[in-house]
Amino acid sequence: MAKYRRSLPLLKGGLFLSDGGMETTLIFHEGVALPHFAAFVLLSTADGRKRLLSYYERYLDIARQHGTGFVLDTPTWRASADWGVKLGYDAKALADVNQNAIYLLTELRAKYQRPRAPIVLSGAIGPRGDGYRLGRMAADEAEDYHSPQISAFAASDADLVSAYTLTSIDEATGIARAAQSHGMPCAISFTVETNGRLPDGRTLQAAIDAVDTATGGYPHYYMINCAHPSHFDTVLDADSRWTHRIAGIRANASMMSHAELDDSETLDDGDPADFGQRYRALTTHLPRLRILGGCCGTDHRHIAAICEACLPPTALSA
Template identity: 40%
Template sequence: MHSSHRTNANAARATSLGKRLSTMPVLLTDGGIETRLIYEFHCPLPDFASFLPLFDEKGRGDLTALYGSYLAIAAEFRLPMQIGTPTWRAHPEGLARQGFRAPDDLRRVNETAVRFLRDLRREMAVEDLVLIASVIGPRLDGYDPQGAPKAAEAEAYHRPQAAVLAEAGVDLLYAPTFASADELLGVAQAMAATGLGYAVAPVIDDEGLLPDGTALKDAVQRIDHAVSPSPLHWLIGCVHPARLRSAHEMPAWPSTDSPRIRGLKANASSLPPDELDRLDHLDEGHPSSFADEMLALHHDFGLRVLGGCCGTDHRHIRALAERLTAKRS
């Protein structure tokens, strides 16, 4: 398909997805991926490169069990769910650090990841419930903005991966755990160029600031005005629910009159992300407390995209699904 025709087709899909998302009272997400692979499945994962298990028999079995535990929750509770591809480090330099340096490795690895999830979704008969979000991670560190590329460089850097993922048949593009507002702008521009719908999820602290010091409201305003199309919605990634609640009350939080922050993929631990990143063990918290705090954010602030990040697993997502469906009774 000619690139302009493909972009137009993706734009039509983005419009359809935007309408679908607007009617959903809640969209559950998966929980932790990398932390589960490391601590639960004892899978070596240098640089959090979650694409590596796709290429050995044990690792592929681990990924099947891990993602299957989340898809089973969607099936059991009949809740729509977003799952993310194991491609957070499947960008050019992330691939090269793991020895994937062949000219076609970027396409091969990212397409393999998408195909894996599409096949699993079909096998588990949840195609009507589950959206596949293709994950694009930061060039360097998700918690430290030092060395992050400026916007123009970031757009050029992330564009090849965004294009491959959009062509692979995902439902939306997704950029989580970004520490730099400049790099977030660049990756948003790269995703927007595909025409496919996309979402972004920066990291913030208790005051609503990105690690580079940018107020969340300024990042939202800058990207929403500079990038066309703008993100379908914004999420917060990789922070504990209590930290988002604190940030929501700060001047750095975007206006609640026209909310753009629609969800949270939360950590199980209340530690700041940079401290959590230095731990040599898993801080998984309590699934029931996690679910209660997430449900409270849903009620109090209207957050509708709800799920887990570091330290969470199927128990946390199941507890959240139980509380969300109890509202139906």
């Protein structure tokens, strides 16, 4: 039974941490082979599951130390049909993967959950295509495509579904509609280019307003991920309604563009201390910012730096 599906605690206030760049950490720091950048393949072996648990525990330890809640995302960013075909997973195998990913996280929640520091289980969804390129699907097609993965999460203990690294308003709309049809709370996270806009040139405000209009405001909140804070901090206006819809940031460590990152053979993990200070600045632009995590190139050092920069002294000493 989902613990928080009917009432997400992060919508009531407080700060929640999340993890960093899972795939880049596993590949570049731990030497793990992830075909097609798919971390969910690790669920198929005991060693893989052990690696995932160890990965998550680093971040949960930081949250415990600082007395924050946590949004625990599954390693299923690639666990949808098109990627499954490339990796040898049929529809039944993918459904099992998505549900088993939640079961893995319930073990962690049982171990780390504490009063006043809730752990929310999030079924992670990625774009049908490459997160660095413009997606081209009609909303109805996107709803059909993403529905099986959302259905699998709905049948598990997932509290919500979170769709990351989206470049297309239509795909985001389809995901929100699929979540609504399955009774799942959902978060929509867009990525932007170095100018703070989606790859098609539209603004974050236009994207959020369009999805809200098309879905009756169904997404429970929005996020920004897979871009450095310097790529979008200047487009945020704390006095505008649309910025009040943004509750989470999972930024990249690197200031490089998506194209530059694609061409890079080494990991740019940036400066964790500077990264934390940039998050502190973002809190002044985003009045309802609740979820602080990382994306490509970030690891537990970056999340610790965010805590040091953003959490009040009372939280740090809790």
